[in-house]
Amino acid sequence: MAAVHGDAHGHGHDDHHPSGIMRWITTTNHKDIGTMYLWFSFAMFLVGGTLAMGIRAELYQPGIQILQPELFNQFTTLHGLIMVFGAIMPAFVGFANWQVPMMIGAPDMAFARMNNWSFWLLPVAATLLISSFFVPGGAAAGGWTFYPPLSTQGGLGVDLMIFAVHILGASSIMGSINIITTILNMRAPGMTLMKMPMFVWTWLITAYLLVLVMPVLAGVVTMLLTDRHFGTSFFNAAGGGDPVMFQHIFWFFGHPEVYIMILPSFGIVSEVIPTFSRKPLFGYSSMVYATASIAILSCVVWAHHMFTAGMPTVGQLFFMYATMLIAVPTAVKVFNWTATMWRGSMTFETPMLFSIGFIFLFVIGGFSGVICAIVPIDIQVQDTYYVIAHFHYVLVSGSLFALFAGAYYWIPKWTGHMYNETLGKWHFWLSMFFFNLTFFVQHFLGLAGMPRRIPDYNLQFADFNMISSIGAFGFGLTQLLFLYIMISCIRSGEKAPQKPWDGATTLEWTHLPCPAPYHSFEKPPIVK
Amino acid sequence: MFLVVFGIRKISNHVGGNMRSKSVAALAGVSALALYSSMAIGSKYNLPEPQSVIAKDIYDQHIVLLWICLVIFIGVFGVMFYSILKHRKSLGYKAANFHHSTAVEVVWTIIPCLILIVMAYPATKTVIAMKDTSSPDMTIKATGYQWMWGYDYLQGEGEGISFFSKLSTPRVQIENKAPKGENYLLEVDNRVVVPVGKKVRVIITANDVLHAWWVPALGIKQDAIPGFIRDTWFTADKPGIYRGQCAELCGKDHGYMPIVVEVMEAGEYTKWVAAQQGASAVKTSMHVENK
Numbered sequence: 135m136a137a138v139h140g141d142a143h144g145h146g147h148d149d150h151h152p153s154g155i156m157r158w159i160t161t162t163n164h165k166d167i168g169t170m171y172l173w174f175s176f177a178m179f180l181v182g183g184t185l186a187m188g189i190r191a192e193l194y195q196p197g198i199q200i201l202q203p204e205l206f207n208q209f210t211t212l213h214g215l216i217m218v219f220g221a222i223m224p225a226f227v228g229f230a231n232w233q234v235p236m237m238i239g240a241p242d243m244a245f246a247r248m249n250n251w252s253f254w255l256l257p258v259a260a261t262l263l264i265s266s267f268f269v270p271g272g273a274a275a276g277g278w279t280f281y282p283p284l285s286t287q288g289g290l291g292v293d294l295m296i297f298a299v300h301i302l303g304a305s306s307i308m309g310s311i312n313i314i315t316t317i318l319n320m321r322a323p324g325m326t327l328m329k330m331p332m333f334v335w336t337w338l339i340t341a342y343l344l345v346l347v348m349p350v351l352a353g354v355v356t357m358l359l360t361d362r363h364f365g366t367s368f369f370n371a372a373g374g375g376d377p378v379m380f381q382h383i384f385w386f387f388g389h390p391e392v393y394i395m396i397l398p399s400f401g402i403v404s405e406v407i408p409t410f411s412r413k414p415l416f417g418y419s420s421m422v423y424a425t426a427s428i429a430i431l432s433c434v435v436w437a438h439h440m441f442t443a444g445m446p447t448v449g450q451l452f453f454m455y456a457t458m459l460i461a462v463p464t465a466v467k468v469f470n471w472t473a474t475m476w477r478g479s480m481t482f483e484t485p486m487l488f489s490i491g492f493i494f495l496f497v498i499g500g501f502s503g504v505i506c507a508i509v510p511i512d513i514q515v516q517d518t519y520y521v522i523a524h525f526h527y528v529l530v531s532g533s534l535f536a537l538f539a540g541a542y543y544w545i546p547k548w549t550g551h552m553y554n555e556t557l558g559k560w561h562f563w564l565s566m567f568f569f570n571l572t573f574f575v576q577h578f579l580g581l582a583g584m585p586r587r588i589p590d591y592n593l594q595f596a597d598f599n600m601i602s603s604i605g606a607f608g609f610g611l612t613q614l615l616f617l618y619i620m621i622s623c624i625r626s627g628e629k630a631p632q633k634p635w636d637g638a639t640t641l642e643w644t645h646l647p648c649p650a651p652y653h654s655f656e657k658p659p660i661v662k
Numbered sequence: 663m664f665l666v667v668f669g670i671r672k673i674s675n676h677v678g679g680n681m682r683s684k685s686v687a688a689l690a691g692v693s694a695l696a697l698y699s700s701m702a703i704g705s706k707y708n709l710p711e712p713q714s715v716i717a718k719d720i721y722d723q724h725i726v727l728l729w730i731c732l733v734i735f736i737g738v739f740g741v742m743f744y745s746i747l748k749h750r751k752s753l754g755y756k757a758a759n760f761h762h763s764t765a766v767e768v769v770w771t772i773i774p775c776l777i778l779i780v781m782a783y784p785a786t787k788t789v790i791a792m793k794d795t796s797s798p799d800m801t802i803k804a805t806g807y808q809w810m811w812g813y814d815y816l817q818g819e820g821e822g823i824s825f826f827s828k829l830s831t832p833r834v835q836i837e838n839k840a841p842k843g844e845n846y847l848l849e850v851d852n853r854v855v856v857p858v859g860k861k862v863r864v865i866i867t868a869n870d871v872l873h874a875w876w877v878p879a880l881g882i883k884q885d886a887i888p889g890f891i892r893d894t895w896f897t898a899d900k901p902g903i904y905r906g907q908c909a910e911l912c913g914k915d916h917g918y919m920p921i922v923v924e925v926m927e928a929g930e931y932t933k934w935v936a937a938q939q940g941a942s943a944v945k946t947s948m949h950v951e952n953k
Contacts, residue, residue: 197838284871371889414761444892447793465774479757501731510788517909578707588917
């Protein structure tokens, strides 16, 4: 940093930072890093979305047209991995970077340099994942869950995927430790835990889940790696191992992972709904307890992904009951949001629309979740399009819609500009329409017996697959509208007042101008 | 549920006064449910028509769950959309300021618990029944290969029969060079044949990677795991041909390894067994002569 000090710009110490690309490479500012996380995740969203377009194009009609089966499997595998690890998770970390310090009245994240490092690992991992398409044998093709022995068979692409997962895991763990430390140590005077905004609460709980389960994922991919190259047989029965053990370990990570991707959405929606209802969040403390209960329960339900793998009767019953139990805190949350809206004074700007859309569609995903939890029914729908429909209802209209809500809600604070409200509403309604066109019909495909991860299907599934593909293309194109709205907001949006949403009550709106200054809350605010 | 019944009760009040209106309403409600539910049977967008006790249980539980979900959906979103329509700033509605109510929160925690118990009870009974593979009339081993199934009749009538079962859809149909048949991708060269009304235990394993043996109409799906065996069972109610597919990603041709079960009357099955055993005797004797 000596070189920086040597520059005689005449600015105050705080404003010293390199410009151009070096600003972004060396930055330790939570806002810069948050911005990079968000752009990175959007780029990955477009890559993963392009893969989805390929999948839906192949499934547009029965027969093999565009993608040969092996390449089709690579597309589905990388679509899943890129969307989960490249798009959704980093987007939430981006929100945490921007919002957590501003919402708790802290000047920055606790470990500013580690923050830089945990971001810059991501492009490395993404490069490994994407380049795996071009190595001999192609990308990993064993599904995003990469079950052995199939993933033991794959080529170099699987090894690249394993290293990418390792790197992403390291990045997530560092990010989480940073978030936990920031929240526990850097809150403004007077902000007790039970006065924290819900978004901060949900991220605190999510970060603990991440620290708990990411090492488990790292462990299981390492075991896979040694099975592939170093002569172990953790997952090979002939050597005394068990392929099903992989599934247990993977899902011990994988199920909490599902909640890692949804809890921060709950947080965003719990900020947006009260703001636009002009009424405090109903049942704040029960929201906190419900979030914590969901997190704890999420660690004891993993084998509901494996009801067809074979387990004792009592095992199936235990995992069925535990899974069904998650419906209770989730229902409490939905009731609380409804009660927050009840007798409010509501307006329906784009963030509110996406939040209501979130609740509406997430509840449908919750219903299909309860149906999947019932073991006998799951025996029929497991590994079919029903499950695809279920998890896209909770991940796309769940996590992604909440991310959109959050982006529209906070973009005035981030950029100092307002987005175009009319286009924002178009983005919502088009997303809503095309999302349902794509995924609602997939419930019926699954019930009627179409397995997932197949490139070709019987003629009885033809009509609904065509509808689903048309919906997918529409949904994909609609997201380019979001890109346009965001870019035009940043470049030429109307100037935003400090508090464009009159119902907002959190510190970033009440204490900071729009855009938030590069260094905010150097002196902590006093929270009463 | 009560919303539906309530609606029908209003109609029945109008028609026949309120004498016995409760039982009329209940009857009307039940028959309406039965009507909708029976319309779903045979629809190509629903679970296939069940052909075994277990499949029937699954089918019925799914329909009941759909009704429960529908009622909750109408309840929750009825309230929410009422609020969205009425409690808006543009109508000049002033926001209230309440933010919690312990009584209400306790009630809406307990109600979902009760609903879940109602759902879990029949499911538990079915799980226990599904797991009971004891005292079968016959046992067949299904082995998953990349990419076909192998069958060995281990016990019961037909013991010793053994064959492979591969996709029989011609390559030209997959490559769009010929029109696709009705059973495109769901047809095999050798079907698994079983007698009607007999308890068939299926032992499932795999040779290379994971597969899953799934026949929706019979209500069974079980992963095939290399190096381990799992089992499941079915008793087919009616003769017929029931089709399914591999349900666990197993590589390139995962979409091309269907399962076809043909259920026969006892007499026909005996003939089939004799034909198979004759054929395999010929094969064996040819094998000996060649030596």
